[in-house]
């Protein structure tokens with residue numbers, strides 16, 4: 001017991017090391033949030049292109065669709081670490097590794113988010129679109145007032161899953177020398193000469209993912225209620 | 230009012246409509262009967278362009294609606310459609326289901342539309358359901374709301390695709406009563422149905438479709454009383 005406390009003291013308190021975890025956590029959260037926003041915007045655009053391209057004869061839309069398909073195939077078919085390395089070492093004009101992380105993780109989660117959006121929208125019964133159109137509403141209005149509100153129910157919980165895995169996945173940011181939570185705790189390990197700092201980092205990740213899962217459950221419960229009402 | 234000229238429709242290699250020509254005059258109540266898969270729904274859905282015809286022309290109200298220059302959304306405002314599975318909007322209250330289109334299309338203010346909805350809901354005895362969601366209603370109630378939702382647009386024609394075939398038997402009556410009421414009010418209607426008695430009673434004309442063509446058409450008395458076409462005879466012997 002005493003050794004555990006000693007080790008925790010060494011991992012957290014000595015030389016104010018707890019501040020380092022917080023610094024790392026801040027970077028991890030920053031990357032997660034910015035990448036998540038980029039991913040949502042990108043995912044939405046790609047999903048819209050893919051959905052509107054179905055059955056369309058518009059050449060611009062078809063070309064965009066090809067690009068979008070290429071994007072999702074490549075991103076989902078190659079390792080994230082590799083994508084990150086390519087962006088960091090390929091786009092040398094980027095000001096910092098953190099920015100490379102925003103872009104890399106953003107582009108990556110965009111590919112997954114687009115599938116979530118597309119799946120969510122396609123899961124709404126085609127009869128809903130037909131009913132809206134039969135009343136004279138345009139495709140866009142029907143999407144906006146009828147299909148999207150129903151799709152959100154399917155989209156939000158999956159999007160939260162994506163957010164949770166994104167949070168964990170940012171731990172590879174150290175590959176491009178970004179001082180995120182994992183990287184910094186690993187650095188502290190070099191000082192304490194035991195793995196307690198890694199446990200501390202693990203506890204912090206766990207705390208965040210459990211919290212996000214609670215939020216996700218809460219959202220799902222709210223939707224379930226509005227379904228019955 | 231609706232004129233269909235040599236309508237063709239393919240789904241891939243499958244030819245579903247093989248040259249249908251038909252004129253529907255104002256005030257007519259046209260029933261379409263025929264075996265499953267004969268193209269009845271496809272024909273009906275071509276009329277408001279939910280399906281894009283492969284060939285032929287459709288004219289409505291003096292305008293060729295199959296022309297690429299036609300504003301399809303404008304045309305659909307004048308054609309109400311009622312679906313087999315109701316297709317109410319589950320995310321909106323009954324009142325919003327009815328008022329969404331007139332309000333979003335700028336035809337009425339929300340308040341005017343609410344009044345119209347209230348009047349219509351009173352007429353079908355469901356005024357107390359205005360603020361509930363579709364999930365709370367029975368099948369028969371849903372379909373009556375769906376009919377009223379289409380009527381709220383003040384259409385010139387109503388298209389019905391088997392409006393009672395997804396209903397429990399005890400709810401068919403209330404829906405047919407409402408359709409009959411709409412018919413009696415003078416609405417032009419095209420109705421695909423398996424309810425032969427209803428077709429006989431309400432329709433002014435009955436079309437028999439089989440394998441993508443209209444094989445026979447006549448007044449209900451003549452079509453059901455003395456069918457000429459061989460396939461119609463065998464169809465009627467099965468369903469009557």
Ligand SMILES: Nc1ncnc2c1ncn2[C@@H]1O[C@H](COP(=O)(O)OP(=O)(O)OP(=O)(O)O)[C@@H](O)[C@H]1O
Pocket residue numbers: 240243245263264265266267268269270271272
């Ligand atoms: N979207 C579609 N894609 C491919 N084939 C279709 C499509 N819609 C209909 N069909 C086919 O077209 C044919 C005619 O279908 P339709 O729904 O018009 O028949 P129906 O007369 O309404 O039959 P039912 O009485 O069963 O409703 C069927 O063989 C059907 O499988």
Ligand SMILES: [Mg+2]
Pocket residue numbers: 269270271391
């Ligand atoms: Mg049908």
